[in-house]
Amino acid sequence: MDNVTYLANIDHPVQLGVMIAIYFFYTGLSAGAFVLSSLGTVFGIKKYKSIAKAGVVMAIALLAIAPLHLIGDLEQPQRFYTLFYRLNPHSAISYGTFLLTLYPLNSVIYLWFMMRRDFAQGAVTLTGFRQKLYRFLTFGNGDLSEQALAKDDLWIKRLGTLGVPLALLVHGYTGFILANIQARALWHTGLMPLIFLMSAMVSGTGLLILVLILTERFLSPEKMLTPERKALILDIGQLMKWFIVVDGTLMVIDFIVLYYSNAAGYAAAEVLLHGSHQTMFLGVELGLGLLLPFVLTLLSKTKKSLGWISLGSFCTLIGVIAMRVNFVIGGQQLPLSTDTLNPYTAAPEHLLMIGIFALAEIVILYLAFRFLPVYGLPKNPTASPQNFKAGHEVM
Amino acid sequence: MNRREFLKSVAVVGSLTAAGLGMERMIPDVLADEMMANPTPYDHDALPVEMRIDPKTGSITLNPDIALKASVCLGCWSNCGNRVKIDKKTGKIMRVLGNPYHPSNAEPHLPFKTPLKDSYLSLGQYQELGHIQKATVCQRGNAAFQMVYDPNRILTPLKRAGKRGEGKWKPITWEQAVQETVEGGELFKEMGENGVIEGLRQVHDKTTPLNPEQPGWGPKANQLVFIGGRDDGRTEFPKRFITQCFGSPNFFGHGGICGISRRVAFLAFLDTWDKKPHMKADYMGSEFVMFFGNAPGQAGAPFQPMARKAALAQAEGKMKAVIVDPVLQNGMYNSPNAEESSWVPIRPGGDGALAMAMVRWAFEQKKINESYLAAPTKAAAAKKGNPSWTNATYLVIQEPNHPDFGKFLRAEQIGLKTPEKDQPAAANAQPAANAQPAPINYVAIDKATGNPMNIADTNEGVILYSGKVTIDGQEILVKSALQILLDEANRFTFEEYAEACGLTKERIFKLSQEFFSHGTKAATDHHGGVSMHTNGFYSSMAVIMLNALVGNINRKGGSTKSGGGYIAVDKGKRYDLTAVPDGKAKGFKISREGANYEDTPEFKARKAKGENPYPATLPWTPLADSLEGHVIPSMMAGYPYSAKILMLWMTNPLYATPGLFRNDVEDYIKDPKNIPLIIGVDVLMGDSTQYSDYIIPDTTFYESWGVPTVWNTILTKANGARRPVIEPLVPKTKGGEPYSLEAYLIEVGKLLNLPGVGDKGIPNAQGEAAPMNSAADFFLKAMANIAFDETPVPDIDAEELQLAGLEEDLKPYQSSLTPEEWKKVYYLLARGGRFEDYDKNYDGDVLHNQFAKVINIYNEKLGLTRDSMTGKQLPGTATWQPTAFADGRTIDEVYPDQDWPFQVISYKPRYRTGGYLSNVAVLKDLQDTNYIELNLGDAAKLGIQSGDKVKLVTPSGEAEGTAKVRRGVRQGSIAVEYGFGHWGAGAKSYTVDGKEIPADPKSGKGVLLNLLALRDTSMKNAHPLVDLVGGSADRNTIKARLIKL
Amino acid sequence: MAEAEKKKRYAMVVDLRKCVGCNACTVSCKIENQVPEGEYRTWVKEIEKGTYPEVTRYRLPRLCNHCDNAPCLAACPVKATYRADDGTILIDYDHCIGCKYCMAACPYDARFVNPIRKTAEKCTFCYHRVQAGLLPACVTTCVGGARVFGDLNDPQSLVAKLIANNSVQVLKPEMNTKPMVYYIGADRDIMGARYTNLEKGVK
């Protein structure tokens, strides 16, 4: 029983807030999407080849926006560039700075090699704005010879192989940002980077499914979900199921260990499981975000329905946002020197920024899928179904 | 060394250190020159350093842009010294540091003759002097200077432009303010208030009786009533002006709401009614101190030295502290292995019961210091090596209905021979204390012979005696003083005492056991907690009496009357600041204090009519003074008379007086018919000041002059000396004086050509007239008295004069003193006052500064005084009385526990001083409201948690507040921190010339308990519940209910 | 000379037996360092402990520990947090980007964002005063004389002696931060956080 009452102390509000949580969410999505795209190109699993481009486009689009949250959260945003030369070898963020530059660079080149052929073809077969755009995007390399294409594939493999670890690192390091901090019981575990990675895969897959459904239906040349596309999406749904299983398992392990760790760790677990964060954690993060999608991807009826699967996918997004908030903010709410949770109130300007960035994200994705040959070249009057097919074959 | 060089000298070290870890980048190029504005690259915003002290050599390099000036703090009433750090460019105060010469700032304090420059080492690392000689100021002392720069500070005279208290003002010229308040007239005609208001000139009538039927009350001049709360070292000025120059007796300090009952109890204990000594425990030398309330580290006067000494005495000395308090306050720093908490959660108002129980226990267990008490005279005590003696053995006539009942038996009454020569005073006794009355031939029973003897003829008296003596053939019952105390103690059983103070018998015995097991190194300390009850006087007596029973008076670790001060505003070596030609006020004080009811015109009239003169219309308090809280109730009752002009200065009676402010009082104050003219002198729109007709701006303590003495507890003599350390923010009069109380009173005095002001206002020691045209004139002369008292202080030398920068600062005032006086006054101002050296604390095991008169177990004056309600004589010694109304019914009878389960008390705020400092930003930032604090157990019963909204209901009102659940509040008690719940002072907006001065949302938060405090419903007129003997307004016996909202 | 060469290592000892809980330190720090409203470089934590009526009150002045092994130092991505060669941990306000990572990393709640300057801020051990041979503001005004400041590497210094001759405590030793603020007589129940309310699930 407690025999202490606090008389005087001061508040210590949470410092890393919702902007950081959302930043982690974005990088997670990006990494997840990239890994999926690499399944076809790097790990040579044929059936995933058709979504490789979509995955990379997403990865890039998401990572274009993600860092804005970081910068937006700075008290001195105009000084962000100093991150590039005032390095601290002990600081995870210092490394992050470079990962955050290398990874998208690599992905862009990787994407270019995947699309060069379409650009080259488009440059000749298409007309109007697209033609000009594609001609430009070939950067003067319109060579469609076998060797040239083979060389592309080689580069695709190389860059993809480099991209995968980069993607994992980009998101892994965010895990380290938290894991390295001994002060915060909820963060300070070797599992943290893995947990972040798995939730990244879950949400990445979730978003990919949604994007595929929408873009293939409305923005692909065929403007339709062909049976094979549908099959593939459901198949990715099954992948997601396994990610969920692993993610859930990691969570369980983490909490078991927390319960056996020090007072702070124990309290952290309590706060999430029984305390003020119960609904956000059990309800939203686990229930809505993991359990429901798992069931939907498990039951023979729902797992075959695009509708249910997309619902499940959507839930994973909600769930992973909740997870980022629970861990980033919840982790800091656990008191270090007081007897109550550290207060946190999201700054309105931050919420505004998050909204604006989200819109920007959607626009970018739309434009990318609308104008880039993610699903190959659009049918044009001259081109026959055959060479459209051919156009498809190469992938 | 010029500014630039100084910059460099600091800059260099800076760069050296930062050069580690390739941090050169960290030192901006601006460094060298921006040094002042931006002292370091490490902290743009930190203040520039006042000096540089070489840690190895101790050589000091002053920052030429900064001045350090010695002053005196008024963050609270403790009057600690300080050093004010001032930016020479802006003339603004940057920060406040302690004054190492001042005993309230440092333990030990620097020898007075230490060169000024050396005293700066107390800031530095050199030889750890910054720790060893550290001089501190407390939380409020650090912050108080911000009130000088309060954006809403009143800087020009204001005249009300609406109804009283309506908050509409218009600025007027100084001349108009003086002219109108002096000459009176139809002052508020433009607001349809026609009718002529008498000004100071009309009221200054020392011949016409204010009440023709009963001229005895005094002349019309008495209808000028001045309430000046805080004794800040300026108080002597208005006091002299009102009581002597103007000739009204009605000058009031805030004693009556500030622990007066304790002070009066000490007057009786020490039988010294002129100078007003009181005692505190000498913590540093003691082994065991019982703090009845008055927790050191909570509040206390003086707060800072009490807190520091108590901490050091516990950490480094042998002192154990026990805190008897309904609230667990700071002050006890238990050794980690203390087996029981030293907190004694007493029932409010029960201190007398606890103390009298301890007295009874000591008698029963034979633990009283019999040998000490048996010595009837100084000589007899000296033989035993005792530094003090008591009247324990003196015989008192106790024969009921005997005309001399309550009087000491005189030798001549029983035909004893009387001695020729009287006893000499103690060598090191105070001059004041020296003034002993002609020796009276008291009688004691001689231990050896068993016969009554003149005390001068026996060295060993019988301490407990009850028997008969024969006075002109009649058998008369007499008792020794100590016997009377014992009989009082035996009136109640331990069970009854335990019940009354809410402690177990066992705890009481344990406390007694411990208290009486430390010889003379145990002592008691108390203040507002005990005294602010209707039984405050007798409870205080009981608490004080414990010290007499162990015989600790004048002993190291015992009770000390403290060092006191030097001759200042008095008849000094240089000037006589008391003498004012026919400066004697006549009649009675409106507060019904300082005079026996039996001497009043009312008594005489009723007696003449042959009716029973008791009870008096409203109670009289003959033994007490400065009963601020009685003044307005008297006015409302028109008894003894009403007032024509009320002046408020440094006071907030409506806020600060428990049980006073209600609608009836506000209505009374608001209606000009009742008090035709109210003049407030204030720096802000205070809760009370806002009801003024005119507001006169004033200088704050950093802009004014003063000679503040230090509160007791300092064993050595000390006098602060305060002079303006900054250019006052207020404008100056045509005569060049800053708008201030002093400037105002002097102009008034000159207009009315009152004695004691003007070119011939003050006689010097030779009787020649000296000028009294400014505050400086008055206070510099007081400082000259201090400087020349005893062996005069040295003359200041050239270097110090230059260091302290006094000459240029004080140029305008050269005419106030003679050149030879200046040299010494400079010396004193450079050090912020005059302070006796620390080595004068003790002479061996006794105190150096001793109280040199007999200690009163029984006080004759007290025993002969009659209760103006019943006409009965008062007990002449300590006794237990439950808290009660004037008609004798106890509070618990009238408000029984089953209806009023809680007792609410208040305690002093940590970040404020009374109602004051509520306008200091940094303190408000730390705390801007108070709480309804209650015990965990009580809270559980009521389902209350910290933060819940609750309603506090008392017999006189209710208030909503926020609950704070504590372990350290007595069960059945509720504590409310004082100093919050303002309705003025920034909490209410007002307009000046139609322009609004908005209220600050951070002000006015919290609950003011005074609005809920009890009134004495047994009186015909609205009157706070008061101690009829000690005069205190009761603020700690408030019965209440608590409701969760 | 060798003496002079010897590197300094500043530290503070807070002797709680002498802490009267007055908060003069808190106020003087705010004024000396112009700390903005609502923010504190130092503060005094107070608790009540025991079962009524056996209750005792404890105090704990708090400030940056200037850790020898400082997580904040490691965390700062732009080296704005740095260590002066006398061991003091400082922040270069001209280079702090305000990422607040150091605040998440500090196990002692010592840091906050200065809302006006928009950088991280914390106790500097009054570096600007110490450079000038003076003592920190909070030490100079410490009413009880609880706060003692000096060079740990000088065995003759008061701090060194206090640490040598008393049983001293530091906050969260298990964090291996090696704090340079030492306490004498700190109660275990005031030194860290208190989770009981949280575990009860109080929302």
Ligand SMILES: Nc1nc2c(c(=O)[nH]1)N[C@H]1C(S)=C(S)[C@@H](COP(=O)(O)OP(=O)(O)OC[C@H]3O[C@@H](n4cnc5c(=O)[nH]c(N)nc54)[C@H](O)[C@@H]3O)O[C@H]1N2
């Ligand atoms: N911080 C601070 N210090 C101050 C002041 C201030 O306003 N703030 N004011 C100064 C002034 S003007 C004065 S007069 C002194 C006053 O110094 P104190 O008299 O010591 O201060 P108070 O808080 O009035 O009362 C002391 C204690 O009495 C307790 N108490 C209440 N009722 C009872 C009771 O019936 N019995 C006992 N034993 N205790 C009781 C209260 O809980 C409180 O802790 O302080 C001075 N110092």
Ligand SMILES: Nc1nc2c(c(=O)[nH]1)N[C@H]1C(S)=C(S)[C@@H](COP(=O)(O)OP(=O)(O)OC[C@H]3O[C@@H](n4cnc5c(=O)[nH]c(N)nc54)[C@H](O)[C@@H]3O)O[C@H]1N2
């Ligand atoms: N409930 C409760 N009531 C209490 C107490 C308590 O503990 N509890 N404490 C009592 C005690 S001990 C005391 S001493 C009194 C204190 O009460 P007061 O003696 O009234 O003193 P303050 O409340 O400090 O108010 C002084 C007023 O003077 C004005 N003032 C401030 N500075 C200056 C200045 O420089 N010049 C001028 N001209 N005016 C200035 C301000 O308007 C301020 O409100 O309160 C008493 N009342």
Ligand code: SF4
């Ligand atoms: S105790 Fe009072 S007088 Fe002394 S420093 Fe503090 S506020 Fe000033």
Ligand code: SF4
């Ligand atoms: S206490 Fe916190 S801020 Fe200070 S040095 Fe240690 S980790 Fe850094």
Ligand code: SF4
């Ligand atoms: S907030 Fe400033 S000091 Fe703290 S880590 Fe970020 S850059 Fe460094």
Ligand code: SF4
């Ligand atoms: S050392 Fe200076 S900065 Fe640090 S807490 Fe003390 S006063 Fe504040």
Ligand code: SF4
């Ligand atoms: S100033 Fe000293 S005594 Fe007062 S609270 Fe701070 S550390 Fe304690």
Ligand SMILES: [Mo]
């Ligand atoms: Mo007071």
